[in-house]
Amino acid sequence: MILNFPFITMVLVTIIGLCIILFRKNLLKVIMGISLIESAMNLFIVALDFKEGGIAPIFTLAPLEPGVEPAAAASAMVLPVPQALCLTSIVIAVATGALMLSFAMLIYRKYGTLDISKISRLNG
C-alpha cells in the first residue's frame, strides 16, 4: 500500500482542492482550488511513468555502458510520454489560471466584491 504513495497524495490533494471549490466563498480561493487540482493532476500523470530504478530518458551522457543495445536501454529508462503530456497539462493550467484571474480582477472592479454568493446577480 505504501508503494503507490504518490497516487494517494494525488487523491488527497484533489479532494482538498475539491473541498476548497465547494466550500470556500471567496473567488480567488476557488481559483486557487482549481490550480491545486491541476497540480495534483500533473503529479498523477508523471507518477504513472516511473520505473523502479529507472533513469531519465535522455541519452546525453546517460549512465549506460557504451555498447548497450536498444531493448536494455528502454528497460533502464522511465517512460517519456507522460512527461510530454504533463508539459502540455502545465501550460494549460497556466492558461486557464491567467484567464480566470483576470476575470476575477474585472469582477472585483465591477462588483466591488469577490464573495461568490454576492456575485451571482445573474439569477432568474
Added chain:
Amino acid sequence: MTFAQFIYYNSPALIIAIPLLAAFLTLVFGRISSMLRNIWVVLSLVATAIVGLIIAYRVSIEGIIIYTFGVGSPGMAIPVDSGGIPVRILFEIDAMSSFMIITLSIATLAAIIYSIASDAKSTGRDNFYALFLLLTLGGYGIICTGDIFNFFVFFEISSLASAGLIAYRIEKGFAVEAALKYAVISTIAGIMVLIGVAVLYGEYDALNIAMLAQSIHWTFLDKFALVLLLSALLMKCGAVPMHFWTPDSYSLAPGSITAILVVASQVSLYGAFRVIFTLYGVVINAFTFGWIIIILGVLSMVVGVTMAIPQKDVKRLMAYHAISQTGYMLLGVGVGFALLGDKALLDSIGYMAMEGGIFHIINHAMYKGLLFLTAGAIFYRIGTRNLNKMGGLGHNMKYTMIFFVIGALAIAGIPPFNGFASKLMIYESVFLFNPFLAVIAMVVSILTLASFVKVFHSIFMGPKLPEYAHVKEAPPMMLIGMGLLAAGVILFGLFPQQVVDLIVSPAAHALVNQQAYISAVMGGA
C-alpha cells in the same frame, strides 16, 4: 502532383492548418487595416468550409479517412517496426465526423458574416476575430481527431476561446461573471477529461482511440475513466445536471458568438457519443447505459421548457430552449444506444432513433443559430433584451421578423421546416420503443411552440411604440448571415429524405460500427 490533388489528399490537415495560420495572421493584419483583417477572416473561414466539404466528399467515397501527422504518406498509421502500435497522432474522419464538419462549417460562415456588421463599432476586434478562428479550430479539432490527448487539447482550446469571447462586452460586468462561470465549469470538465485520459494511458499505454477501443475490457479503471470522461462531456454540452452555465453565457455573449457556442456544445455532445459508441462501444451493458442517457435527455427536455416559460430576457429564453432541444438529441441517440444489444430491434427502431437524434443536431444548430442571430439583431438596434420593453418592431424590422418566424416555426417542429423532419423521426422510433417518452417529447414540443408564439407577439406585434419609431432594419451583412441559416432551415425542411440518406444515415451507421473504426487504423486486426 497538382495543387488540387495536394488539397484533396491533405484536406484533413488543412482543415486545422488554415484557421490556425489565419488566426496568427489576423493579429498581424489587424495592425495594418481593419478592412484587410475582416476580408482575411471571412476568406479563411470560407476556405476552411470548402476544405470541410472536400473532406465530406472524400468520406462519402472512401469511407473512413486516416491522416497521420509527421510521416511520409498520410495513410501510414502504424510504423513498420513498431509491432502494430499507432505511435503518432492521427486524424480519423468517418461519416459522423464529416456530418459534424458540415454542421460547424454552416454555423461558422453564418456567424462570421453576421459578426462583421454586428461588431463594427466595438474595439479589440483583432483579438475577437483571432479567438473566433481559434474557437472554430477547437471545434474542427475535436471532430476530426483520433487521439484522446489531442481531443483534450482541442477541448481546452475551444473552452478557453469561448470563455474569452463570452466576456466580450465587459462594461456592465454581467458578461464577465457569465464567462467566469463558463471558465470554471470547462476547466473542471477539462480536468476530469485529463484524469480519464491519464487512467486509460496508465492502463493500456496507448493514446490512440482505435487502439484503446480494441484493448478496453471493462475493468474497474475503465469504468472509472468512462464515468469521468462522460460526465465531463455531458457537463459541457448543456445537459440537465450541469446546465446552469448555459443561460448565462448564451444570453450575455454577442449574437454571433452565441450561434457558435450552440455548435460548440453540440461538438462536445459529439465527443460524448464518440466516447460511448467508439471508445467503449460493445463493452458497455448497452441497455442500462442507454436508459441513463434517455433519462438525461428527458430531464433536459422538461427542465429546459419549464424554465423557459417565465423568462423575460429573449436570449435567456432561447438558451433554455437550447437545453431542451439538446434533450431531444440525447433521447434519440440514447434510444439507439439502448437497442445496440439486439440486432432485430436495432435495425427497425434503433437506427431511425439515432438518425433522428443526429439529424436534430444539424437542424438545431441552424434554427437555434438563426434565432440567436435575430435576437442579436434586435439587441443591436434597440439596445435591450427585455421582452416587456419591446413591441411593435414588426413595422420597421421586417426581414428580422421573417427570419424569426422561420426559426420559431422550425424549433416548434412545424412541417415545412427542418425541425419537423428530425422530431418526426424521433417521435416515431421512440413511440415504438416506449410510448410514454414519445408523449413527453410531443408535450415539450407543444410548450416550445407556445413560448415562441408569446415571444413573437411581445417583440414584433402590437402598436408601433414611440421610442422605437426611428429603428431601422438590421445592416445588410447581418441579414446575409441570417439568410444563410434561414436558407439552410428551409432547404433541409423541404428535402429531409435526401439529406437523411446523404449525410445522416451514414453518420448513424458509422457511429455504431466500432469495428470499422478500429480496423481502419489497426489494419483489419
Added chain:
Amino acid sequence: MRMSKIVTITADLLPPFILAFGLYVIAHGHLTPGGGFQGGAVTATGLLLMIVAYSYKDIAKAIRQDRFKLYESLGLIIVIGVGYIAFLYGATFFTNWLVNTPLPFGTYVPFGPNPGDLNTGGTMPLYNIFVGVEVFCGLTIVVLYMLSGLEEGEGSS
C-alpha cells in the same frame, strides 16, 4: 508603488543570468532536459523580475506592449510555417523534414549515449526557439495586461 531598495538592486543584477540560463535551456532543448516552453518561461521570469520590481508606470514607457504581441504572433507564424514546409517535401503536415539531411540541424545520431551534438534534431531546434519566443512574449504580455488592469482598477473603482 516601487519595491524596496533591496528588491530593485537585485532586479538590476539578476536578470542577465536568468536570461542567459533561459536561452541556454531553449537552445539545448533537444539535448539536455528543457525545451521551448520551459526555456521561454525562465526567460520571461527574468524580464518579469524587472517589471515587478519597478512600478508599472516606469515599465510601461520602457516596454512596448504591442511590439511583444507582434513578436508572439510572428513566432507562432514561423512555427506553423515550419510545419507547412513539410508539405513542400510531399510529406504530411508537421513532418520533420530536416532530419538526416545535409541541411543545418540534420546530422545523423546513432543509437546509444553520446555527449550531444548541437547540430542534430531536424526541425526540433527551430520549434524550440520559436515556441520559446512565443512563450516568452506571451507570459510577459499577460503580466503587463494584469498590471495595467491593476493601475486602471485603482484609478476607477
Added chain:
Amino acid sequence: MRTITKVIPVIILLAFFMAMAASFDFGRPFQTAMDDYFIEHGQEQVGTNNIVTTIVFDYRGFDTLGEASVLLTAVLGVGLLFRRFSKGEEDEAAEEEDWQEVAER
C-alpha cells in the same frame, strides 16, 4: 444541513479515487510498448538525445501546436478583457439599460 448534502458526494468521490489509486502499481507500469518504441527509435528517426522533447515536438508535435495556440488563446482572452475602450463604446454601454438592475432594486 446544506453542507451535509455537499460533504456526501465528496466522500463518495474520495472512496472512488482511493480505489483508483489502489489499483495502480507505482514503479511498475502495466504496459510500456509505445514508450519503448520511442526510446529505441528516437535517436535514429529524429536525431535527438532528449526523448521527451522528441515526443513533445516531433512524434506528438501536433499536440504542441495545439498547446501553443492554447497559450495564445489565453493571451488574447486577457488582452480582450483589459483593452482600451473607444469613447463611443462606453457611452453606448452606459445607456444600454439592463433589466437585471431594475429587477434587483
